[in-house]
Amino acid sequence: MNGPRTRGLPSRKSLLFEYGKLPMSLGARWEADDILKLLFPPHLQAVQYDIAVKLVRHISQTGEMDGKAISAWQRENNTANSTLRNLVIPKLVRCGLLARERRNPTGQDEKDKRHKMVLKASMRFGEALQHIGREWSSLVETWRIKRGQTPGPEKT
Numbered sequence: 512m513n514g515p516r517t518r519g520l521p522s523r524k525s526l527l528f529e530y531g532k533l534p535m536s537l538g539a540r541w542e543a544d545d546i547l548k549l550l551f552p553p554h555l556q557a558v559q560y561d562i563a564v565k566l567v568r569h570i571s572q573t574g575e576m577d578g579k580a581i582s583a584w585q586r587e588n589n590t591a592n593s594t595l596r597n598l599v600i601p602k603l604v605r606c607g608l609l610a611r612e613r614r615n616p617t618g619q620d621e622k623d624k625r626h627k628m629v630l631k632a633s634m635r636f637g638e639a640l641q642h643i644g645r646e647w648s649s650l651v652e653t654w655r656i657k658r659g660q661t662p663g664p665e666k667t
Contacts, residue, residue: 523602527552543567546636550606551599562590562599567632570609575631600630607635 526549534548535541544564551560565588570576576584585595603609610633613626 522556523598524605526550526606527555543571546608550602550608558594559599559602562588562595563603565590566595566599567603567608570630570632575612575629577627577629581630604630607633607637607639609633610635 528549534545547560547563547567551563553560566584569584573580581595581600584590585592600609604611609630612629612631614629615626
């Protein structure tokens with residue numbers, strides 16, 4: 512054997528999505544808290560979910576946060592550094608809800624390595640899910656046409 516067997520999908524790479532058990536109905540207006548339940552299911556990752564909700568709310572109000580602002584926010588909210596910086600922020604960035612941006616300070620040349628890191632809200636998550644949804648709908652319509660069925664709305 513080449514190592515330990517996998518125990519499934521690691522939580523840091525997972526998205527909890529069950530169509531019949533979505534946090535809100537598809538006809539309702541979802542808030543950030545509802546969307547974050549898909550990434551950090553509260554019944555499985557309550558601490559990470561709470562931190563993510565607070566962080567995303569703060570970024571929605573401030574627009575962005577640099578390293579100093581993140582440290583100050585972390586102290587104000589009594590948040591564990593390892594949870595915030597090793598679990599919550601990386602997953603939000605990996606999934607496309609937040610983006611990391613490196614900024615070159617004014618007067619600094621390109622060879623200098625000190626670039627300020629900034630976190631801000633990103634639209635990549637929504638763009639990716641929209642693209643996936645459109646592609647799946649297109650595939651299903653194509654399959655139906657090939658079978659001789661007329662495409663139409665789903666019956667639920």
